[in-house]
Amino acid sequence: MEQYFVKQAITTNNLTIEDQEIFRHAIKVLRHKNGDVIYLVDPTEKLFKATITNVAVEEKQFQVDLELLDWASTELPIDVTVACSLSKKDKIEWITQKSTELGAKTIIFFSSKYSIMNWKKNVVEKKVARLQEIAKNAAQQSKRRVIPEVIYLNSLKDLVDYKTEANLVAYEESAKQGEISLLAQTLNKNPKSTLCAFGPEGGFAPDEIDYLNQNDFLSVGLGPRIMRAETAPMYFLSVLSYKYELTVK
Amino acid sequence: MEQYFVKQAITTNNLTIEDQEIFRHAIKVLRHKNGDVIYLVDPTEKLFKATITNVAVEEKQFQVDLELLDWASTELPIDVTVACSLSKKDKIEWITQKSTELGAKTIIFFSSKYSIMNWKKNVVEKKVARLQEIAKNAAQQSKRRVIPEVIYLNSLKDLVDYKTEANLVAYEESAKQGEISLLAQTLNKNPKSTLCAFGPEGGFAPDEIDYLNQNDFLSVGLGPRIMRAETAPMYFLSVLSYKYELTVK
Incomplete structure (x- = not known):
């Protein structure tokens, strides 16, 4: 399952993703549909499970429901x-x-x-x-x-x-x-x-x-x-x- | 200084190198002359300092004087x-x-x-x-x-x-x-x-x-x-x- 970095800190339970690079890769290349899961990491190093809820192809954006994951960090401790x-x-x-x-x-x-x-x-x-x-x-x-x-x-x-x-x-x-x-x-x-x-x-x-x-x-x-x-x-x-x-x- | 592998165990103090790959690289590409030093490793993992004594371009071979070196091995001990x-x-x-x-x-x-x-x-x-x-x-x-x-x-x-x-x-x-x-x-x-x-x-x-x-x-x-x-x-x-x-x- 693929992971994307988003540019702003996530503080809500859902999000509209307008980042064109993510849109292109997740929707155009990998053809994700409603219900599919991707992972998002925000600038505070938090990891979210993001379930796609609405793909708006015309507007070139999509919405996700978010769940904060408490998985151990993958960063080196040094x-x-x-x-x-x-x-x-x-x-x-x-x-x-x-x-x-x-x-x-x-x-x-x-x-x-x-x-x-x-x-x-x-x-x-x-x-x-x-x-x-x-x-x-x-x-x-x-x-x-x-x-x-x-x-x-x-x-x-x-x-x-x-x-x-x-x-x-x-x-x-x-x-x-x-x-x-x-x-x-x-x-x-x-x-x-x-x-x-x-x-x-x-x-x-x-x-x-x-x-x-x-x-x-x-x-x-x-x-x-x-x-x-x-x-x-x-x-x-x-x-x-x-x-x-x-x-x- | 470059190193070459020779195919036969070295048991003498000098050697005529007929290996065409070594000849080409050492003499043709790097243009080594009499007095230049290269290193040779034989199949018993011995390392020799080889001083070029005679380059025979026509015969596509060259001679070296050899000195066995007791340098520590570079091989992993496992x-x-x-x-x-x-x-x-x-x-x-x-x-x-x-x-x-x-x-x-x-x-x-x-x-x-x-x-x-x-x-x-x-x-x-x-x-x-x-x-x-x-x-x-x-x-x-x-x-x-x-x-x-x-x-x-x-x-x-x-x-x-x-x-x-x-x-x-x-x-x-x-x-x-x-x-x-x-x-x-x-x-x-x-x-x-x-x-x-x-x-x-x-x-x-x-x-x-x-x-x-x-x-x-x-x-x-x-x-x-x-x-x-x-x-x-x-x-x-x-x-x-x-x-x-x-x-x-």
Whole structure:
């Protein structure tokens, strides 16, 4: 059963849905009829069972009866930011989709020294909007309560403005030198929020690592194998889910 | 610096490399010259530093002096099999590449009830060979010592022939019912080998789950969010790496 995000907080027992994107998908594509059930999530992260009561095709809207559900949240109990060096379109779209499925709250793309590209000022808004749309769709598909925010930074330096309780940078050189304990050490302190920065295929430049380290980003290794730039953030998010959401009862 | 797999065990201090794929990539594409260094891994998982001593362009071969390196292995200390329901070409290629980066030893694709396709007998060999090639390239890129084996099974039933010490099936219904402890419980027993089966987008059929359960595959939840079919194996492999390769010193 599919889920949609609505833009306004739901405070009533029924609702007329005028959002054209929802209308098109639920009524035109999936051909829902009176009596069918969809799920709605509002900006306060509340989940509702919505039974369709009246489809007005001419007016391009439909009505639903609502029932608040007390199902457990699907959100990670830690606010996670993944900050990835800019890469090709398909890779960043992929990172956005997968990071959303895996529970990231914020997805940052930044330009760094060895990035293969950066975005010119005049295209940033359009490109971020496209990624934000991918995040929304992935959040709906994975049944999340929150749409991750997608942010573009023209400079790695600006990343310090987004610092969390536990700030990390995945560093290949750390991994090569056998660094295997700092991620686990950090997570064992049960931070409420964390950010990890991931470099481009060519890695971070030494002065970029210095800058991050000086700003209290801890260099961590993510195991002995060399992961592609888009794989490392998935590793990080999966580990956080395991650590925070799965447990031995 | 790039790494190549050679087909025969290395027992000498120098070698003439006649493998045309290695020749093409190292000499034609990357234009290596005398004195350049590449790395070679042989079928016994030994890693060698190979210094190029003589390039014979006409004969399409080159010679190297070899030095055995005692670097720590990059292989997961647990043999992991991911068994994924068959999907579209780009998805299974992607699963093969990422599972290799993340350390899988065996990658199985199988046809199940809700798979969107299966492979006809006459194309299996060619398709598996293509995936095996992707696994080899990803293994070289991620600096592994082993190329994962890619296997196709025409029936989910045959999966029992590949059972390991700890056999699991990622089951959405288990996750929905709040199952959060069986994966962690299983890993806390430190098995030496494990297999996890992952269903298609439409999930496993109930009788498929029954069959797996009856054959001692434990149904496990992988957290509260719905992951796409190709994301769940990455989650599993990342968790295994965290659990077996990262630790608090």
